[in-house]
Amino acid sequence: MREEFHLCLKIGRDFIRLLQDLVHVPEFRAMLKDIVFNPCVFNIVGFQFKDVAQIYSTRTSSRYSLLRINPDMETQLRFLLTSIKLGHQKRHQEERCCG
16 A cells, blocks of 8 residues: 555545554554654655645545445446436335345
């Protein structure tokens, strides 16, 4: 993660939330401490990381939220959102649930 830190920043503020949830793991605790207290260690050629506020000001893309659900649920949601007209979704939900 340190070597590709610029990619981690694309996740946005949920990246910090994740690190906070994993603070009991020494490697993640060390990384979070560096982000907060020593951000210059993440500067690489062509990229400058200023401080934790830079991450907090970056909203997490909605495409990352798809990673929070299992693949079957993602398939069902994509079908409902792309193939079903508004107002007709209840029938499809009931068929899938009880059918």
